[in-house]
Amino acid sequence: IMCWMGFHEFRxxxxxxxxxxxxxxxxxxxxxxxxxILTGGRLDKVIDRSSTNSQDLQLNNKNSRFASAAEADHxxxxxxxxxxxxxxxxxxxxxxxxxxxxxxFFGLLAVKPLGENSALSADLRVMLSDDSGAANAGKIDxxxxxxxxxxxxxxxxxxxxxxxxxxxxxxxxxxxGDPFLVNFVQINDFANADERSxxxxxxxxxxxxxxxxxxxxxRYISGDNAExxxxxxxxxxxxxxxxxxxxxxxxxxxxxxxWRNAMFRSDFARDADENRLIVSYSLPIW
Numbered sequence: 001i002m003c004w005m006g007f008h009e010f011r012x013x014x015x016x017x018x019x020x021x022x023x024x025x026x027x028x029x030x031x032x033x034x035x036x037i038l039t040g041g042r043l044d045k046v047i048d049r050s051s052t053n054s055q056d057l058q059l060n061n062k063n064s065r066f067a068s069a070a071e072a073d074h075x076x077x078x079x080x081x082x083x084x085x086x087x088x089x090x091x092x093x094x095x096x097x098x099x100x101x102x103x104x105f106f107g108l109l110a111v112k113p114l115g116e117n118s119a120l121s122a123d124l125r126v127m128l129s130d131d132s133g134a135a136n137a138g139k140i141d142x143x144x145x146x147x148x149x150x151x152x153x154x155x156x157x158x159x160x161x162x163x164x165x166x167x168x169x170x171x172x173x174x175x176x177g178d179p180f181l182v183n184f185v186q187i188n189d190f191a192n193a194d195e196r197s198x199x200x201x202x203x204x205x206x207x208x209x210x211x212x213x214x215x216x217x218x219r220y221i222s223g224d225n226a227e228x229x230x231x232x233x234x235x236x237x238x239x240x241x242x243x244x245x246x247x248x249x250x251x252x253x254x255x256x257x258x259w260r261n262a263m264f265r266s267d268f269a270r271d272a273d274e275n276r277l278i279v280s281y282s283l284p285i286w
Contacts, residue, residue: 104129
């Protein structure tokens with residue numbers, strides 16, 4: 001059994017509930033060539049966040065974006081990441097949800113140091129998705145263009161993101177998982193057909209003030225021009241706040257305490273206000 005996370009370029013296992021989503025399958029990763037990471041694998045079943053038994057993989061059908069929430073026998077994937085230098089990495093992955101859809105991912109990560117305590121960063125992503133196989137489920141046709149630019153100075157980081165959906169349908173991903181989009185946030189994914197969305201984000205690391213382990217973020221995302229079941233030109237927005245502390249020493253070392261607050265408003269989907277209190281601990285086993 002394996003949590004899907006070396007392959008998050010397409011979608012990743014969701015850890016937003018007490019029991020995380022788990023995929024059954026296998027993945028192989030090679031780092032034999034300096035600077036190059038090769039990954040490939042196959043997933044056959046999923047144990048969802050609200051379940052204890054294995055289920056078939058299923059297409060997410062949020063807001064009735066697709067003709068059906070079809071089930072698949074398996075998902076196959078392969079890809080590569082190559083570090084051209086310490087500040088520039090290119091990524092490509094291909095995945096196919098059996099008889100439902102296939103997806104290409106292209107990505108670029110870049111960092112430009114500006115001095116001892118400041119830098120510019122970029123995270124650019126393109127996902128191209130279309131139908132695959134005889135099932136032709138959902139008549140999937142989506143191109144997701146998204147990216148985030150950031151500027152860091154000491155403990156501060158300011159970021160701006162943009163996300164644009166093109167094609168006849170919304171962004172396709174496995175039900176229950178987290179889509180690898182810059183504007184997928186606490187509640188919403190801003191990934192309806194033709195939707196465009198912007199994000200403004202601020203992060204602060206209190207280590208700059210002598211309090212290591214304490215971090216803060218807030219962000220605001222606004223989307224418009226969304227096509228959805230029964231209408232178009234829909235608009236929506238979300239505001240998130242997160243405060244996190246990781247214990248640095250003593251018997252509780254590495255225990256993390258996190259508070260997340262979100263407010264979501266939409267003129268075509270259900271509004272939501274949410275608070276999450278999370279306690280987590282990572283135990284290294286080798």
